[in-house]
Amino acid sequence: MTFIAKPKLHHPTLPQNALCFTRRDYEGKISTLCAGCGHDSISAAIIQACWELNVEPHRLAKLSGIGCSSKTPDYFLGQSHGFNTVHGRMPSVLTGANLANRELLYLGVSGDGDSASIGIGQFVHAIRRGVNMTYIVENNGVYGLTKGQFSATADQGSTSKRGVVNADSPIDLIGLALQLGATYVGRGFSGDKAQLVPLIKGAIAHRGAAFLDVISPCVAFNNHAGSTKSYEYVRAHNEAVNRLDVIPEREEIAVDYPAGSTIEVEQHDGSRLRLHKLAADYDPRDRIAAMNHVQQRQARGEVVTGLLYVDAQAEDLHTHLNTVATPFNRLGAAELSPGSAVLAKINAGFR
Amino acid sequence: MVSVPVVAPVVAPLSACNDFVIKFANVNGSGSASANELFAKSILRMGVPVSPRNIFPSNIQGLPTWYEVRVNEQGWLGRRGGVDLMVAMNPQTWDADLKEIEPGGYLLYDSTKPLPRSKFRDDIQLLGVPLTDICAQNYTVARERQLFKNIMYIGALSVLLEIEPGVIETLLGEQYRGKEKLLDANRKAFHLGRDHVLQHMAHPLGLRVQRADNVGEKIFLDGNTAAALGCVYGGATVCAWYPITPSSSLAEAFQKYCMKYRVDPASGANRFAIVQAEDEIASIGMVVGAGWNGARAFTTTSGPGISLMNEFIGLAYFAEIPVTIIDVQRGGPSTGMPTRTQQSDVLACAYASHGDTKHVLLLPQDPTECFEFSAAALDLADRLQTPVFVLTDLDIGMNQRLCEPLQWDDARVYDRGKVMTAEELEAGRDFGRYKDVDGDGIPYRTYPGTHPSKGAYFTRGTSRDPYARYSERGPDYVYNMQRLLHKFDTARSLVPAPVLRAAARPTRHGAIFYGSTSPAMAEAMTLLERDGLLLDTLRLRAFPFPDSVREFIAAHDVVYVVEQNRDGQLRSLLINEFDLDPARVPAVLHYDGTPITARFIAGAIAERVGAAGSGR
Numbered sequence: 007m008t009f010i011a012k013p014k015l016h017h018p019t020l021p022q023n024a025l026c027f028t029r030r031d032y033e034g035k036i037s038t039l040c041a042g043c044g045h046d047s048i049s050a051a052i053i054q055a056c057w058e059l060n061v062e063p064h065r066l067a068k069l070s071g072i073g074c075s076s077k078t079p080d081y082f083l084g085q086s087h088g089f090n091t092v093h094g095r096m097p098s099v100l101t102g103a104n105l106a107n108r109e110l111l112y113l114g115v116s117g118d119g120d121s122a123s124i125g126i127g128q129f130v131h132a133i134r135r136g137v138n139m140t141y142i143v144e145n146n147g148v149y150g151l152t153k154g155q156f157s158a159t160a161d162q163g164s165t166s167k168r169g170v171v172n173a174d175s176p177i178d179l180i181g182l183a184l185q186l187g188a189t190y191v192g193r194g195f196s197g198d199k200a201q202l203v204p205l206i207k208g209a210i211a212h213r214g215a216a217f218l219d220v221i222s223p224c225v226a227f228n229n230h231a232g233s234t235k236s237y238e239y240v241r242a243h244n245e246a247v248n249r250l251d252v253i254p255e256r257e258e259i260a261v262d263y264p265a266g267s268t269i270e271v272e273q274h275d276g277s278r279l280r281l282h283k284l285a286a287d288y289d290p291r292d293r294i295a296a297m298n299h300v301q302q303r304q305a306r307g308e309v310v311t312g313l314l315y316v317d318a319q320a321e322d323l324h325t326h327l328n329t330v331a332t333p334f335n336r337l338g339a340a341e342l343s344p345g346s347a348v349l350a351k352i353n354a355g356f357r
Numbered sequence: 358m359v360s361v362p363v364v365a366p367v368v369a370p371l372s373a374c375n376d377f378v379i380k381f382a383n384v385n386g387s388g389s390a391s392a393n394e395l396f397a398k399s400i401l402r403m404g405v406p407v408s409p410r411n412i413f414p415s416n417i418q419g420l421p422t423w424y425e426v427r428v429n430e431q432g433w434l435g436r437r438g439g440v441d442l443m444v445a446m447n448p449q450t451w452d453a454d455l456k457e458i459e460p461g462g463y464l465l466y467d468s469t470k471p472l473p474r475s476k477f478r479d480d481i482q483l484l485g486v487p488l489t490d491i492c493a494q495n496y497t498v499a500r501e502r503q504l505f506k507n508i509m510y511i512g513a514l515s516v517l518l519e520i521e522p523g524v525i526e527t528l529l530g531e532q533y534r535g536k537e538k539l540l541d542a543n544r545k546a547f548h549l550g551r552d553h554v555l556q557h558m559a560h561p562l563g564l565r566v567q568r569a570d571n572v573g574e575k576i577f578l579d580g581n582t583a584a585a586l587g588c589v590y591g592g593a594t595v596c597a598w599y600p601i602t603p604s605s606s607l608a609e610a611f612q613k614y615c616m617k618y619r620v621d622p623a624s625g626a627n628r629f630a631i632v633q634a635e636d637e638i639a640s641i642g643m644v645v646g647a648g649w650n651g652a653r654a655f656t657t658t659s660g661p662g663i664s665l666m667n668e669f670i671g672l673a674y675f676a677e678i679p680v681t682i683i684d685v686q687r688g689g690p691s692t693g694m695p696t697r698t699q700q701s702d703v704l705a706c707a708y709a710s711h712g713d714t715k716h717v718l719l720l721p722q723d724p725t726e727c728f729e730f731s732a733a734a735l736d737l738a739d740r741l742q743t744p745v746f747v748l749t750d751l752d753i754g755m756n757q758r759l760c761e762p763l764q765w766d767d768a769r770v771y772d773r774g775k776v777m778t779a780e781e782l783e784a785g786r787d788f789g790r791y792k793d794v795d796g797d798g799i800p801y802r803t804y805p806g807t808h809p810s811k812g813a814y815f816t817r818g819t820s821r822d823p824y825a826r827y828s829e830r831g832p833d834y835v836y837n838m839q840r841l842l843h844k845f846d847t848a849r850s851l852v853p854a855p856v857l858r859a860a861a862r863p864t865r866h867g868a869i870f871y872g873s874t875s876p877a878m879a880e881a882m883t884l885l886e887r888d889g890l891l892l893d894t895l896r897l898r899a900f901p902f903p904d905s906v907r908e909f910i911a912a913h914d915v916v917y918v919v920e921q922n923r924d925g926q927l928r929s930l931l932i933n934e935f936d937l938d939p940a941r942v943p944a945v946l947h948y949d950g951t952p953i954t955a956r957f958i959a960g961a962i963a964e965r966v967g968a969a970g971s972g973r
Contacts, residue, residue: 064813067650067805080815080827087805089649090817091642092668098597098639102646102654103805105595105630110650110806128642131635330626334594335651335804339771341628342592344618346765352586353762356576357401 012036024060032057034084038077044196044222044237045075045144049082051199052113052142055206056083059254066111067103071096071125074151075117075144075222094125097132097141101323104137107333108324111210112139119149122158122177129179133186133215138322140209141217143179144196146224147235154227165232178304180314183217184297189320190216191296192250193311195240196223205313207252211277214320221309240309247288247299247312248281271318281313290315368480371461372563375405375430377441379514379564382454383507384447386418392507393424394757395528396514400428401577401759402524404569408434408876410756410952415602415695421450430569434759435877438954441564444510451476463562465510465517484558486513491549505546512550519561521568522551576762580753583724584683585610586763587731588655589618592771593681595654596631597643599662602695603751604685607657608633637662641669641680648679649816651776651804653735655681660689660702663709670744671710672818674841677791677800679738679745679774682706683731686750688950697950698751700872703926706746707900713838715845717745717852718900722875723753725760726898730853739774741848742802750921752873752952775801782811790814791837792823798844845901852899855906858882860891866966867913869906869942871897871927873952874919880955881962888959890966892917900930907935910942917962919945921953 012035020028032053037046056066063085070076072093079088091099100114114132121129121143132141147160154167158177165171183191190212194202202220209216221240223229229236234243248269255276269289271279281290288299296315303310332341371377381396383389390411397409408427414420427437442463445454458464460480466472468485477483488509492502515522525547533540554560585607588596598608608631615629634640640656647654658666663684673680686702688694706718717737719730730747738745775795777788782803788811791800800823803812814825820837822828870878875896885892895909910916910931918928925944932939945961947953 062809064809065806069646085810085813087803087813088815089646090815090819091645092672092818095638095642095669098634098642099646099649101632101639102595102597102643102648102652103650104646105632105643106647106650106652106654107804107806127635128639131639135632324630327630327632328625328627329630330621330624330628333652334628334630334647337592337594337628339592339769341621342594342619342771343590343765343767343769344614346767348618349586349590349763349765353576356578 023057025062027057029053029057031085032063032083034079034081037081039074040226042225043074044146044224045078046081047196047199048142048144048202048220048222049078051202051206053082054199054203055210058203059207059210061111061210065109066113068113068115069096069100069103070115071117071120073117073120073149075115076120078144079115094120094123095128096120097125097128097137100139101132101135101137104139104323105329106335108138108329109333112137113210114139114141116141116143118143118145118147118157118159118179122179126158126177130182130186133183133188133217136187136189136215136320136322136326138213138324139215140206140212141215142206143219144222145179145219145235146222146228147233148224148228150224150227161234164234167227167230169232179217179219180300181297184293184300184315187215188217188315189214189317191315192218192313193309194218194220195244195309195311196220197237197241198244198311201246201249201311204250204252208250208273208279208313208316211252211273211275212316212320213274214317214322234307243307243309245285245303245308245310247285247310247314248283248290250313251280251282253278253280271316273318279313279316279318284312291317368461370482370563371441371459371463373441374565374567375428375569377564378425378427378437378439379442379444380426380440380454380457381424381444382447382450383422383424384449385414385416385420385422387446387507388504389422389424389446389507391532392511393426395525395532396511397426397757398528398577399515399520399525400426400566401572402528403521403566404572405430405566406432406434406571406759408758410436410752412951413696421447428566430571432571432759433876433880433955435880436952436954438956444514446506446510455481463564465513467506482562484517486510486550486553491553495545495549501542505542508543508546509550512547513554515547516551516554516560517558517562519565519567572759574762575759577757577759578724579606579755579757580721580724580727580749581607581685581755582610583763584657584727584731584747584749584754586614587728588735589614590728590765591653591732591735593653593655593735594629595643595647595652596629596656597634597640597654598631598657599634599637599640601637601659601662603687603755604657604659604662604683606755607683607685637665638669641666641682644680645669645673645678648673648738649805653681653739653771655683655735657683657685659685659687660705661692663702663705667710670716671712671714673744674710674714674716675712675818676816677742677802679742681731681734681738681745681747683747683749685754686748694950696751698873698952699922699948699950700748700750700874700920701922701926701948702748703922704929706748707930709744715901717741717743717848719745719747719853720871720898721747721749721753722872722896723760724758725763727753728763733853736772737848737851740772740851741799741844742774743844748872750873775799777801777803777807777812779808782808788812789823790825791821791840793840793843797847798840798842799847849901849903852901852903854903855898855909856896857905857909858894858896860893861886862891864891864893865914866891867893867895867909867916868919868962869895869897869909869916869927869931870919874921877953877955877958878919881958884955884959885962888963890963892962897927902931902934906931910935910937914941916942917945917965918942919953919958921947923948
């Protein structure tokens with residue numbers, strides 16, 4: 007509940023982006039999550055990414071399901087329309103919204119309970135349809151809003167705050183997304199904003215189903231020894247495969263890396279993804295190799311992060327459905343009704 | 358004990374012109390459907406109204422299926438009950454099929470293999486045609502031997518019933534245009550059937566078809582096709598659905614007509630998007646998302662789908678999002694009778710979802726109204742910013758029905774409801790997403806992306822204040838719930854009005870009915886009037902009920918509520934909404950999965966009136 011009004015004052019020298027917006031213009035209401043919650047860091051990263059990308063806030067629609075993560079769209083992009091839907095069903099609502107107006111950007115925010123348990127069916131199908139969206143799972147391995155039950159992404163053998171050991175196998179959303187045909191797949195950590203912001207920027211610039219699994223520790227219920235989703239554990243086991251720079255169209259490349267140490271990918275909007283290799287043999291353009299790499303490291307208890315896979319020239323649902331360029335919500339009877347003369351012909355066929 | 362041989366009473370063969378019921382008993386997947394439809398259409402083309410009904414199993418091949426055709430010059434299109442001529446092509450159902458024949462009726466059967474006398478009845482006329490034998494002599498391919506039996510019995514019937522052969526030849530020509538080989542083969546089978554009867558059997562029967570002029574401009578189509586056309590004309594651009602009998606053909610028809618009439622000629626791109634979702638929850642979710650974002654969207658389903666959609670229906674009600682749901686009802690509960698008809702989702706739709714909810718229902722009586730109400734639902738959903746249900750059923754949806762031609766006014770503009778524009782926001786117009794500005798309970802909305810700094814709001818299923826700000830304050834919640842109720846009251850004057858049919862003289866008896874009960878009800882009225890029982894009737898076309906419904910009930914001592922479910926669901930709705938004394942609205946219920954008949958309604962009402970000892 008937002009009882010506290012957020013002050014509107016801000017420092018006069020805050021930098022502005024190309025649209026003359028400061029980062030404050032991308033903020034939302036004051037967060038009601040716990041102090042130190044990883045989700046708030048992700049919200050900050052979303053704000054930063056949208057500010058850097060010069061996104062017009064009202065041209066982005068933010069959708070979510072139910073849970074702590076799904077509350078966050080109220081805490082960023084206050085000038086965007088938001089839709090806090092029902093538990094686990096954000097993907098279908100986002101799909102419908104995307105069909106209605108292909109011109110907006112769509113950001114889906116979900117949690118591990120929302121996407122890996124109640125909503126796994128919708129997660130799976132939205133990914134395989136190639137809905138043009140950025141789908142972020144704020145993954146803390148626990149049900150926070152209902153006070154600490156394991157979620158389906160909790161690792162086998164990890165313990166709850168009360169010491170209960172999780173016996174079930176975890177659902178690996180990255181593995182699923184890769185297998186189901188997501189065309190931009192990355193994993194980030196809420197505690198590493200420098201890595202996360204470019205991952206979000208690349209996802210927003212991507213056309214197609216972009217999926218980000220962001221490990222986001224729950225300070226209230228899953229930040230203890232024995233958890234594999236705690237700040238401490240993720241910091242100790244984070245194995246980034248690359249560092250990403252998102253370079254907008256026509257912008258000069260500022261930093262030079264030694265030859266052979268980077269991979270550059272141009273996305274369909276003209277932006278370039280420049281990946282500085284951290285794992286020498288890792289090529290994020292190879293889906294099967296990516297699956298292999300992630301699985302092997304995960305088996306060792308490592309948390310693989312970075313841009314894991316990208317198909318920069320992917321198609322999206324609108325391409326598959328061959329829809330017109332004009333958003334459906336702007337079409338009227340003149341474009342949609344075949345008219346009475348056609349109906350007279352149709353009637354004649356029924357005699 | 359010595360048994361005394363019973364001599365069957367001699368029953369005179371039935372005799373009727375343009376007024377009889379013929380039923381085809383077939384095996385599913387044997388290719389009978391198109392032959393049977395050809396039969397029905399040939400009579401229509403002779404200017405005589407028919408009403409065919411498919412009675413089919415949940416099966417692709419092998420189980421019994423029936424096609425019942427009522428021929429009625431006066432235009433009664435409901436099921437009459439009873440069968441005058443049975444075409445018994447299915448040994449599995451032979452005994453039951455024979456029992457259905459009226460005394461004096463006719464049995465057409467395949468006489469290739471002799472059957473014992475005990476397999477027949479003495480009080481019916483036997484019409485044996487050696488179909489298998491004729492086929493074996495004329496065709497070599499096994500599939501053809503099976504398939505052409507169907508056209509052959511149509512040929513036989515055309516002679517027996519005096520259907521003009523030219524009409525059938527024309528229909529065959531239309532059906533197989535450009536497929537000359539198929540046309541010739543069908544024509545040959547048709548004449549083989551005709552020739553056999555002409556050479557070996559007495560003809561015509563007592564039952565006959567005679568050319569008339571009672572069809573006029575009417576058209577012959579099924580409700581699912583009509584509803585799909587209503588969605589095309591009504592401007593639906595997004596259809597999300599999950600296959601379920603008996604609604605699947607609606608989505609498929611939408612696809613077919615969109616491919617034909619909704620492709621941008623310049624770009625070749627589609628002005629529609631159809632998604633076969635992973636389940637009904639996703640279907641409705643997509644419709645909610647599209648509606649929220651300002652596109653006209655619908656889903657089509659049946660009872661089990663409605664059950665799955667419940668949570669989303671509540672969200673759309675509370676967050677006020679336009680949604681159109683076409684429910685082609687079937688026999689419930691659970692999987693129930695998936696290929697049989699019922700009106701048993703009335704309450705599940707009227708009060709769908711948890712918490713206090715009420716939803717708009719439209720109740721079409723035939724394909725013409727399926728077209729009109731589907732288009733109207735899209736307007737109403739936008740106007741009222743709420744889910745709107747079109748409740749049709751399998752009987753209307755999947756059977757071809759003779760009905761008025763579909764009409765569209767080219768001057769019609771879609772009612773997009775209260776949508777605040779960027780200009781209005783820029784001009785400083787106050788925007789409270791959940792604020793009742795006009796006193797009708799309907800707030801204004803904005804489409805996402807409208808204005809850079811005004812009009813954005815956070816849509817949610819949680820309680821909020823009039824400016825869409827999260828609130829758990831009691832007064833905010835109550836204001837909102839009362840406004841929703843007020844909005845529902847506004848809907849009363851926007852939905853299709855009931856249709857009153859007054860009896861020839863004033864009467865204290867009334868009846869209320871809706872949907873597919875309509876043709877049987879109209880006929881039952883004349884049956885009852887013939888017996889001196891007068892009824893005023895009111896055909897309901899929507900929920901919420903306009904005040905005229907309350908007035909109608911108040912103006913009569915007893916109002917029978919006729920419907921096709923076990924529990925009298927619409928009756929419960931009437932009692933609940935109008936706080937009625939249940940004794941004043943006795944239920945007349947038919948729910949065995951077959952469409953209700955005039956004989957049933959007339960009998961049930963006559964019995965009640967008789968039991969009450971009054972009314973004549």
